[in-house]
Amino acid sequence: MGKFSTDINRSVGEFRLSAVLLSVLLSASASQAQPQHTLADQCPPSFALDSNNQCRLRNLYQLYDSLQDRGxxxxxxxxxxxxxxxxxxxxxxxxxLFFDPVLSGDKNLSCANCHNPALGFSDGMDRSVGARGHVSQRSAPTLWNSAFLKVFFWDARAHSLEEQAIGPLFSDVEMANTPEQLLADLNQVDAYxxxxxxAFPDSEDAVVISNIATALSAFQSSLISLNSPYDRYAHxxxxxxxxNELEGLNVFRSFVARCSQCHTPPLFTNxxxxxxGTxxxxxxPRDIGAAETFDAERLRGGxxxxxxxxxxxxxxxxxSGRFATLREAAEFYTKGRGHAVPEGEELLLHWHISDPNLTDTELDRLVDFMGALSDESFMPNVPTQVPSGLLNSKTSISLVTASGE
Ligand code: HEC
Ligand code: HEC
Structure with a gap:
């Protein structure tokens, strides 16, 4: 990556920029960009390059075909x-692109603001804060293993990474950009x-929204986390x-606790x-969740x-980030079916939500086990410098210490 003047970056980090100042900065940083901007020609770890220059996932789980085990x-x-x-x-x-604040309307917010690699690609907040300080209704989910997801968002309203990526870019309360502005800004950065x-040699005009969505999806699908202590045990x-972790695994998949009925291996989601009834x-007010997506009252709070x-x-x-710790989250399941549903509120709770009466020790072991699902060995490199030269004021410090290049 090229090195840019750090003075420019600092000033960008400290102020919200006016549009005029921004375009000056964009062209100033672009003019200092070295022409050595080239993209990787190798796949990230966990992928092998095929003869069509495409990265293909390689993982031990692909050797298993245990349909009878499923669920x-x-x-x-x-x-x-x-x-x-x-x-x-x-x-x-x-x-x-993921780390570049040039994607947002006020040039101060990148995807990594709310999906910070140092925080499991989440943001450590109960509910995310978007453009102009808007507090969103929900918390930012991890992006690890999103390559395997069929539905996106807490309320399951999107069906592909591409569809999802466009959402935050142009949402008034997230990155608050417009397609015209975004394309103009990217074209203004010399390197982009x-x-x-x-990246898109066959595109006539490569800087288009669909290619932005494809590139963001490509990066997100490369975030593979399948080498945790649990995985090594499974293999x-x-x-x-x-x-302790093993004891926790056994509680987790017992028919008393029933965690694995919904948090099904190997992704720990079905x-x-x-x-x-959280x-x-x-x-x-109650977040009705999937009831809105599917226009189905029985999914209220789903x-x-x-x-x-x-x-x-x-x-x-x-x-909505209601529980501060894993212990609290685990405890929720054993406080009695529907105990947190306010009076007068009718929720059709899932039949696997029961009264498992887990002991304190069992809850501790569940927490131990969930800790054994950590694997960040394929953490991508956080760019020390993004092509726009803009620095992300909110996350620059934690991002840089997350890995560095
Ligand atoms: C202001 C904070 C914020 C920014 C910026 C942001 N996100 Fe998100 N993201 C969220 C929140 C909050 C959700 C959950 C929203 C919901 O479910 O309604 C989410 C959901 C997602 C999901 C769905 C994950 C899942 O498991 O369902 C993906 C994928 C995602 N974001 C990718 C991105 C990308 C790519 C960008 C940059 C273009 C981005 N996000 C920018 C806060 C943010
Ligand atoms: C009926 C399906 C189901 C069962 C059984 C279940 N969960 Fe969940 N779990 C969910 C859903 C749905 C959510 C998200 C709910 C929400 O956000 O309001 C969730 C959320 C969680 C979270 C928070 C995840 C995050 O990213 O914030 C943890 C931790 C968790 N469950 C652990 C467990 C444990 C431990 C058990 C067993 C004691 C268990 N779950 C049993 C469906 C289930």
Whole structure:
């Protein structure tokens, strides 16, 4: 990556820019850009390059075809279908875009603001804060393993990474950009038209919204986390889990606790919507969740079962970050079916939400086990410098310490 003047970056980090100042800065930083902007020609770890210059996922779980195990929490359950087949250049361009605040209307917010690699690609907040300080209704989900997802968002309203990526870019309360402004800004950064051309050599005009969506999807589908202690245990290393974690696994997949009925291995989500009756933050109205998506009252308060991969990194928990710790989240399930549903509120709770009467020790072991689902060995490199030269004021420090290049 080229090195730019750090003075420009600092000033960008400290002020909200006027449009005029911004265009001066964009062209100033672009003029200092070195022409050595090239995109990776190798796939990220976990992928192999095929003869069509496409990255293909390679993972031990692909050896398993244990349909009979599916849904029961079996160790050798096969992976669901996944998105791959992006080129190394598309993935790498997506990486640069993901961290570049030039994508947002006020040039101060990148995807990584709310999906920070150092925080499990979440943001550590109960509810995310978008453009102009707008507090959103929900928390930012992790992006690890999103290559395997069929439905996106807590309320399951999007069906592909591409469809999803456009949402935050042009949402008034998230990145608050417009398609015209975004394309104009990207074209103004010297490096981007060339990088887009490298990533999309067949596109006549490569800087278009659909290519932005493809590149972002390519990068996100490269975030694979399937090498946790749990995975090593699942593949046959009996010592990979310590006794406490193993005890936790057994509680997790027991028919008393029933966690694995919904948080099904190997992704630790069955990708379905379930109504479990989590409480809303004090004073906030009920988030009806999937009832709106499917126009179905029986799904009132229903949310997509979230993955538990890297869950130890993504506190606070649940759709509105109501629980600060994993212990609190686990405890929720044993306080009595529907205990947090306010009086007068009718929710059709899922039949796997029961009264398991877990002991304190069992809850502790569940927390130990969920901690064994952490794996960040394929953490992508956080760019030390993005092509626009803009720095992200909110996350620059934590992003840089997350990995560095
Ligand atoms: C202002 C904070 C914020 C920004 C900026 C942001 N997101 Fe998100 N993201 C969220 C929140 C909050 C949700 C959950 C929203 C919901 O479910 O209604 C979410 C959901 C998602 C999901 C769905 C994940 C899942 O498991 O369902 C993906 C994928 C995603 N964001 C990718 C991106 C990308 C790519 C960008 C940049 C173009 C981006 N986000 C920018 C806050 C943000
Ligand atoms: C009926 C399906 C179901 C069962 C059974 C279930 N969960 Fe969940 N789980 C969900 C859903 C749905 C959510 C999201 C709910 C929300 O945000 O309001 C969730 C959220 C969570 C979260 C927070 C995840 C995040 O990213 O914020 C944790 C931790 C969790 N569950 C652990 C467990 C444990 C431990 C058990 C067993 C004791 C369990 N779950 C049983 C469906 C289930």
């Amino acid at each position: 029961l929490g079996g160790l050798k359950t096969a992976l669901p279908e996944h998105r791959d087949g992006f080129s190394p250049q598309q993935i790498d361009l997506g990486r640069l 038209p060339k990088l887009f051309k490298q 046959g290393d009996a010592k990979a889990l310590n006794p 990708q379905q919507v379930a109504v479990i 409480p809303e933050p004090a004073g906030l 949310f997509k079962v979230p993955t538990l991969r890297n869950i130890a990194r993504t506190a606070p928990y649940m759709h």
